[in-house]
Amino acid sequence: MTDNVKPPLIQFAGVTKRFGALTVLDNFNFEVAPGEKVTLIGPSGSGKSTVLRILMTLEPFQEGRLTLAGMDYHEPGAAAPFRASERHLRNIRSHVGMVFQSFNLFPHMSVIRNVAEAPVRVLGLSRDEAQARAVDLLALVGLADKKDHFPSQLSGGQQQRVAIARALAMRPRVLLFDEPTSALDPQLVGEVLAVIRDLAHEHDLTMLLVTHEMRFAREVSDRVCFFDKGQICEQGSPEAIFTAPSHPRTCEFLASVLG
């Protein structure tokens, strides 16, 4: 952890997540400090996406405690199986944003509406203000000239950059990236990573990033966590993990992805 004095922004304490009979996270513990950039790596099926999806409230979990900025995901007093009212979940969500592997832009909306819609509906901004901010954000991701296009008219890399602008428009404290470049043609990966790299310089933004781009992970993260079978098997600074991994599973995994 970069800064031990700050209390964690995110804290998984003994979280257990099951899909029916399959236990994906078993008594999972994990903390993220405010502003920290953490990369999750590991083999497919090891539970990386599940961690992000739980944080985004897209998946419930069965046991343990998860807090974000002091808010408990399981609302005190709420009854199972939901364990939190929609109002409580929306309160948590207001601090978190997510960028998906498959972009998930709204196909029936222009690029600028994709970015401006939720700030109008959820944050209560005026259309004009939301659009002005959307234009700024699109400029930030290098797509100001595409604002009136529809998603289907953009390349995958451009769509993902719009998705990043869309997530930023909600001013999240925590931004989650679930394999943001895995669905892209190799020649389009760079432009998306460049945008994320810029964001990593934002001091206040906490980032959790699942990726298979090891070189990139090494550049941008404060900490790298190696996942295996629903556990963090090894974690540390990028240098430590990439140059001197100690766990045999980490060595094996890195050997397989670095080739």
Next chain:
Amino acid sequence: MMYGFTWDTATPLTYAWSILPIILIGLTVTLKAAAAGFAIALVLGLVFAMLRRSRFRSVSWTTACVVEFLRDTPLLVQLFFLYYVLPEYGVTLPAFLTGALALGLQYSAYTSEVYRGGIEAVPRGQWEAATALNLTRMQTYRDIVVPQIVPRILPAMGNYMVAMIKETPVLSVITVLDMMALANMIGERTFEYLVPLTMVGLIFLILTLICSAGLHRLQKVLPKAGIPLR
């Protein structure tokens, strides 16, 4: 004589011409009933489809039962029920409203299935993106889901609209003076049914053709208005 118009049965042609104004008055009633009924079916069908997807079992199950009941009982039975039974419980609606309501209820069962199919075809990622942006469920339906399913459900909805228009004559049994009821009354008085009934049939044919053509046009226009057909 009816509505101030007298008929002239000298030849079929003069007869047709003389009763045309009466039939057209009936046509406006038919169209109003179909429009009101379909509006009810469009709104209520969406409500049913949304309730069926409620995360509360009791809500989705109850909705499923109601929809099944509406779909599996004849329109005529529902019509009589609303017209004769409801007043016994103090709810008296004008015949026209009762008829529109019965049409709307019955067809909402059909349209809810159309909506349901459309909603299920919206990729899960769209819902998840909406959640990640903290949209409410209502906002997600209104801004994300429904606009995306419109092109997809349009043909099926159009078919139900045509079907509903063709079922409006059943309203004549509860004294709604639609096209069919008036044609029938003219026949009773002149003992000459062929012409008025033929006219009614022809007008229905024209209505149906217009609807189909309109639907075709809509499917061409919507993509140009920025709503992609997928």
